[in-house]
Amino acid sequence: MNEYDERLDERLGRLGDRLRSRPSIIAKGMQTLEGMPQVKPARRVVLVPTLARSGLGLAACLAVGVSLWLSLACPAGITLAEVQKSIDSKPWVLIRYDDGAQEWANLRERLCFVTHADERNFYAGMRDHVKGVWRAYHSNWGQQIHEEPFTPRPYPQTPWEYAVGDWDDRGIDRFWRTTVERVSDDINGREVVRFDTYDVGPAGLRVLAQQVWADPETRLPVRIRKYLGPDQGDNCKTGDFSFPESGPASIHDLGAPEGLPTVVNWGIIEPQAKAIVEAAKEALRQFPRNVRIVRKSTYGLTISYSLGERFRKETYGIVSSDHQSPLAIELPDDVEQIRAWASSHLTLFRVEIYGGQFCYSYDTGRGLWPTSADPGATVDVRRDRDAWAQSIMPITDQWPFIGNVGPMRVLKDVPDMPAGCVLLRYEGTRLRRDWYVDPARDYICVKQAEFAPDDIHTRQVERTDLTRLPSGQWYAKTVHTPNTVELDVHPLSDSEIEELTRENESSGFFNGERLVKEAVDRGAKATFWAR
Amino acid sequence: MGMQSDSELVQIVLDGDRQAYGRLFERHERSVLAAALAVLGNYHAAQDATQEAFVRAYVNLGRLRKRDSFGAWVREIARHEAIAVRRRVRQTQIAGSAAPEEPSASSADGTLDEQTRLLLDAVTRLPTHEQEVLTLYYFEGHPVKTISEMTARPVGTVTMQLSRARSRLQKWLKENPT
Numbered sequence: 001m002n003e004y005d006e007r008l009d010e011r012l013g014r015l016g017d018r019l020r021s022r023p024s025i026i027a028k029g030m031q032t033l034e035g036m037p038q039v040k041p042a043r044r045v046v047l048v049p050t051l052a053r054s055g056l057g058l059a060a061c062l063a064v065g066v067s068l069w070l071s072l073a074c075p076a077g078i079t080l081a082e083v084q085k086s087i088d089s090k091p092w093v094l095i096r097y098d099d100g101a102q103e104w105a106n107l108r109e110r111l112c113f114v115t116h117a118d119e120r121n122f123y124a125g126m127r128d129h130v131k132g133v134w135r136a137y138h139s140n141w142g143q144q145i146h147e148e149p150f151t152p153r154p155y156p157q158t159p160w161e162y163a164v165g166d167w168d169d170r171g172i173d174r175f176w177r178t179t180v181e182r183v184s185d186d187i188n189g190r191e192v193v194r195f196d197t198y199d200v201g202p203a204g205l206r207v208l209a210q211q212v213w214a215d216p217e218t219r220l221p222v223r224i225r226k227y228l229g230p231d232q233g234d235n236c237k238t239g240d241f242s243f244p245e246s247g248p249a250s251i252h253d254l255g256a257p258e259g260l261p262t263v264v265n266w267g268i269i270e271p272q273a274k275a276i277v278e279a280a281k282e283a284l285r286q287f288p289r290n291v292r293i294v295r296k297s298t299y300g301l302t303i304s305y306s307l308g309e310r311f312r313k314e315t316y317g318i319v320s321s322d323h324q325s326p327l328a329i330e331l332p333d334d335v336e337q338i339r340a341w342a343s344s345h346l347t348l349f350r351v352e353i354y355g356g357q358f359c360y361s362y363d364t365g366r367g368l369w370p371t372s373a374d375p376g377a378t379v380d381v382r383r384d385r386d387a388w389a390q391s392i393m394p395i396t397d398q399w400p401f402i403g404n405v406g407p408m409r410v411l412k413d414v415p416d417m418p419a420g421c422v423l424l425r426y427e428g429t430r431l432r433r434d435w436y437v438d439p440a441r442d443y444i445c446v447k448q449a450e451f452a453p454d455d456i457h458t459r460q461v462e463r464t465d466l467t468r469l470p471s472g473q474w475y476a477k478t479v480h481t482p483n484t485v486e487l488d489v490h491p492l493s494d495s496e497i498e499e500l501t502r503e504n505e506s507s508g509f510f511n512g513e514r515l516v517k518e519a520v521d522r523g524a525k526a527t528f529w530a531r
Numbered sequence: 532m533g534m535q536s537d538s539e540l541v542q543i544v545l546d547g548d549r550q551a552y553g554r555l556f557e558r559h560e561r562s563v564l565a566a567a568l569a570v571l572g573n574y575h576a577a578q579d580a581t582q583e584a585f586v587r588a589y590v591n592l593g594r595l596r597k598r599d600s601f602g603a604w605v606r607e608i609a610r611h612e613a614i615a616v617r618r619r620v621r622q623t624q625i626a627g628s629a630a631p632e633e634p635s636a637s638s639a640d641g642t643l644d645e646q647t648r649l650l651l652d653a654v655t656r657l658p659t660h661e662q663e664v665l666t667l668y669y670f671e672g673h674p675v676k677t678i679s680e681m682t683a684r685p686v687g688t689v690t691m692q693l694s695r696a697r698s699r700l701q702k703w704l705k706e707n708p709t
Contacts, residue, residue, distance in 0.1 A: 008701055015647060016669040019561045022574055026556045029582045033549060033589055041545045041593045098611050119570070119617070 137256035360512030562666030584609035
C-alpha cells in the first residue's frame with residue numbers, strides 16, 4: 001500500500017470509527033416496527049408458466065390468451081404509445097425528480113428548461129430547439145451566463161421526446177432493441193398502469209431502462225423512473241409529471257441570477273490562449289494512431305494496441321500475499337519480452353476492445369485472490385465515443401484539458417517557469433488550473449497544477465523525459481505526481497510504438513463480439529450498457 | 532455455520548421473523564447513516580433519516596426483487612429521505628422561520644467538517660457494488676471474510692472491489708474539486 005493509499009485508508013478508518021462511536025438507533029427503529037403489520041412478499045402472478053406446467057394444457061393457455069386479449073381491449077389496456085401521445089395537446093410538461101431536478105418543456109415553442117442543485121452547486125439551463133441556442137448558468141462556472149449555438153439533431157421530434165428528454169441517448173444509432181411490459185400498479189392507492197421498458201442486448205440479456213406510470217382513464221403519464229446505468233452507480237431517478245398552463249420564460253425564472261454578463265462560446269478566451277488550445281488539439285490529432293503503448297504503474301502493467309479508431313488494451317496486475325497491497329514490479333527492458341513475461345509473472349485482470357462504436361470490456365475477476373472458487377468475471381458492452389482517447393491515456397493527458405468554458409489567458413513571465421514554456425491559466429470561481437506548455441515540443445504540458453480552496457483538491461503533475469517518436473511527435477515518458485506514486489508512468493522506449501498488422505486483425509485481436517462470446521463461455525456475467 | 536446473507540435474512544423477515552430485520556438493521560446501520568450524512572452533514576439529522584429509511588424499507592420489503600441488494604437499496608432510500616429533509620429545511624428557512632433548522636447548525640458536536648463531508652460524498656458516488664463493500668469494511672468494521680459471506684461474493688471479488696473503490700476514491704478526490 002503506497003503512502004497515498006495509507007492516508008486514504010486512515011481517513012476512511014477514522015470516519016468509520018466516528019460513525020461507530022455514535023449511539024445506535026436500532027432499538028428505537030425496531031420499536032417503531034413493533035406497531036406495524038408483518039411485512040409480506042408482494043404478490044406476483046406468473047400465470048402462464050404455472051398453467052403450462054399444471055397439465056391443463058392448451059385449453060388453459062388459450063383461455064389465458066383470450067383473457068389477455070380482453071384486458072388489452074378494456075380501458076386499462078392502454079399502450080405506452082398512447083400515453084406518450086396523450087401529452088401532445090398540453091402547452092407545458094413539468095417533471096419534478098426526487099433529486100430536486102426539474103425539467104420543463106414548452107411543447108408549442110420547443111423550449112426545454114432544466115434545473116438542478118446540490119449542496120454546493122446550482123444549475124439552470126435552457127435549450128431553444130427552434131433557434132438552436134443553449135443558455136445556462138452554473139454556480140461553479142463564474143458569475144456569468146453561458147450561451148452556445150447548437151445544431152439541432154434528428155431528435156427530439158415528438159412532444160414526448162421534448163418532455164422526457166432522453167432522445168439524445170436513445171434516439172440515434174440504436175444498438176439494442178427494446179421491449180415493453182405492461183403491469184397494473186398503484187401510486188398512493190390510485191390505480192395506474194406501469195410500463196417497464198427493457199433494453200435487450202445482442203445476446204438476449206435484458207436491462208430495465210425506464211418505467212412509466214400512467215392514468216388508465218386520461219392516459220396521461222403520472223410518473224417516470226429512469227435507470228442511469230453503472231457510470232452513475234446504477235442509480236435511478238424518479239419524476240412526477242404535471243401539466244401547468246405556463247412555465248418559465250428564461251433561466252432567470254428558475255433561479256439564475258439576473259444582470260450577469262453573457263459569455264458566448266469561446267469569446268472569453270484570449271486569442272493567444274485559444275491559439276495554444278487549438279495547437280494542442282492539432283498535436284493530439286497528429287499523434288500516431290497505429291501504436292502499441294506499454295505503461296507500467298505501481299499496480300501492474302497495461303499494454304495498449306491502437307489501430308486507427310480501434311484499440312485493444314490489456315491490463316495485468318499482481319498483488320502481495322497479504323491480499324491487500326500491490327507489489328512493485330520489475331519488467332524486462334526489452335519491450336518484445338514484456339507480453340510473454342507478463343503472462344507468466346502477472347495475472348490478466350482486464351481486456352478492453354473498442355471496435356469503432358462500442359467498447360467491450362472483459363474483467364477476468366481473478367488474480368487478486370487465487371483461491372477464489374468463483375472468479376466473478378464480468379463482461380460488458382457500452383457505447384463510448386471517447387474510447388480511443390481513453391485507451392491511450394496518459395498520452396492524451398499530456399495536453400491541456402480544456403473542459404471548462406471560462407476565463408483563460410496566457411502568462412509568460414512567472415516564477416518557476418520551465419525553460420521555453422508559456423503558462424496557460426484557467427480561473428474559475430472555485431478552481432484555478434495552470435498548464436505550462438512547451439510550444440517547441442508539440443505543446444506538451446510539462447507541468448500542471450490545480451488549486452482549489454481546500455487542500456485535498458490541490459494537485460500537481462510533472463512530465464519529464466520528453467522523447468520524440470520516429471514520426472516526429474513528442475511524448476513524455478515519465479509522469480510524476482508529487483505526493484503519490486500512483487500516476488507514475490514509465491513507457492520503456494521508442495520501440496514500444498509499432499505498426500500493427502492485418503494478421504492481428506484477422507485473429508480477432510480487435511473483435512469485441514468474440515471477446516464477449518469467449519468471456520461468456522468462460523462463465524462471465526454479461527451486461528450490455530450500450531447507451 | 533456461515534453467516535446468513537442479506538438475501539436469506541430478507542426471506543426470513545418475509546417469512547414472519549421480524550427480529551431478523553434487526554440483524555439487517557445492525558449490519559447496514561452505519562453505511563446507511565453514512566449515506567444520509569453525506570447529504571445532510573449532521574449526525575442527528577442523518578440518524579433521523581436513517582431510521583426513517585429502515586422503516587420505509589421494512590414496509591416495502593416485499594417489493595424488493597434483488598434481495599442481495601438490500602444494503603444498496605436502503606442506502607438509496609436514506610439518500611432520498613435525506614434530500615427531502617434538506618429541502619424541507621431550506622423551505623422552512625425561505626419561509627422566514629425565526630429559528631433556522633439547518634441540520635448542520637443544530638449541534639456543534641453533530642456537524643461534519645468539510646473534508647469528511649467531501650470524503651463521504653465521494654463514497655456515495657462509487658458504483659453500488661464497490662460502495663457496498665467499502666462501507667461494510669470501513670464503516671461497519673467487518674473483515675473481508677465476513678463481507679464475503681454477507682454479500683455472497685467470493686473473498687477475492689470483495690478484495691478486488693475494495694481495491695478498486697480505493698483507487699476510484701483517490702482519483703475522484705484528487706481530480707474533482709466540485
